[in-house]
Amino acid sequence: MLAYIPSVEILREESYEGHTSQTAFGLPANWKESIEPLIMIEVIKLSKEIGIAIPNSK
Numbered sequence: 289m290l291a292y293i294p295s296v297e298i299l300r301e302e303s304y305e306g307h308t309s310q311t312a313f314g315l316p317a318n319w320k321e322s323i324e325p326l327i328m329i330e331v332i333k334l335s336k337e338i339g340i341a342i343p344n345s346k
Contacts, residue, residue: 290313291309291310291312291313291315292305292309292310292313293319293323293324293327294306294309294319295324296321296324299318299319299321300321306318306319
């Protein structure tokens, strides 16, 4: 597991989950809000490549 990657909502809450949990995995910086859509785009892309249908995806 790379790390716990918080959603945009968690990041906006400014709780420990969104701002310090990454240090347990040796990652020194906070996640940016832009990480969630980037990950989702890649998950959908890879899912389509292997034939998994994703509801409501373009």
